Amino acid sequence: MNPLLPATYDIVWSIVCIAIIGFLFYKYVVPRLTKVLDERSDKIEGGIARAEQAQEEAQQTLQQYQQQLADARLEAARIREEARTQGQQILAQLRTEAQAESDRIVAAGHAQLEAQRQQILTELRSEVGRTAVDLAEKIIGQSVSDEAKQAASIERFLTELDESDAGIGVGR
Numbered sequence: 001m002n003p004l005l006p007a008t009y010d011i012v013w014s015i016v017c018i019a020i021i022g023f024l025f026y027k028y029v030v031p032r033l034t035k036v037l038d039e040r041s042d043k044i045e046g047g048i049a050r051a052e053q054a055q056e057e058a059q060q061t062l063q064q065y066q067q068q069l070a071d072a073r074l075e076a077a078r079i080r081e082e083a084r085t086q087g088q089q090i091l092a093q094l095r096t097e098a099q100a101e102s103d104r105i106v107a108a109g110h111a112q113l114e115a116q117r118q119q120i121l122t123e124l125r126s127e128v129g130r131t132a133v134d135l136a137e138k139i140i141g142q143s144v145s146d147e148a149k150q151a152a153s154i155e156r157f158l159t160e161l162d163e164s165d166a167g168i169g170v171g172r
Helices: 008-140 147-171
Strands: none
Touching: 008 147
């Protein structure tokens, strides 16, 4: 006998115990371990698939966001251009209205000046006529009391005065 080798019955019973433990391990532990590993593998693969799907959805959402942002920028540019155009139209309209108001004020001023000029000319004619009658009375030495004669003399004098002014104005 070799002191290093165990007895035959120990080897047989050890093999039987190992076989029974191996059988039980193979029958109960390995299927559960396989099941747990399969579940974990499914979870990992499912997680990867879900992550890929979430990443794809995120990419699509990002593209949609970028498209909406580009559309919003185009819309903002269009609105700015439209506002600029409307502003220019309003400015042109205000300029036109201001020019029309200015022209109206100038025309009213001219009309008022012309009316004042006519009034002054009428007053001046009347004053010149009275002065002419007074001078005529002093020169003649008698009163020119006839209104019709006075009016005719005044008109003739003023007409001659206008004609002489027109002749002088042409000569200039």
